[in-house]
Amino acid sequence: MVDNDKHFEYEIVRYLVLKQMSGYELLLRAVHEYIVYDANIRDLADRYGFDRDLIRSVKQRILQKAGGDLRLAKRTVARAVNEVIRYVPQYGVGRLHGLCKLCRMYIDNGYLADHFSKSHSGLINEYTEMILEIMRENNKNVKVVRQR
């Protein structure tokens, strides 16, 4: 993998970590299906209860983070999303009133991700490194299985 790809990969994973921390696990699941499996956006919106525009805009953000490389975006999301959901706690809660469990503070829902970006960026970076490490380990294991 070239250095540029690594940079993009880091940016994508960091964005996924931020979303998960802010409490958007279901949105990550929807976007995962949308990007990796090209699932129908209308079905996703119905099933997960998100606006179609929101799902589309998250895909766009991820594509931007990938430097416009859809294949890289797909590959990274495919490898990262389940690990992010499994290992990164959701510190933001609630669709009506946002709450940051770390600060024990109520935050307007639309600003939850902003709050985590501003107040907890060190933690986001730590989780991002952790997820990238897990992804590297997963890669090694896949190679070992293939060699057998």
Ligand SMILES: [Zn+2]
């Ligand atoms: Zn907080």
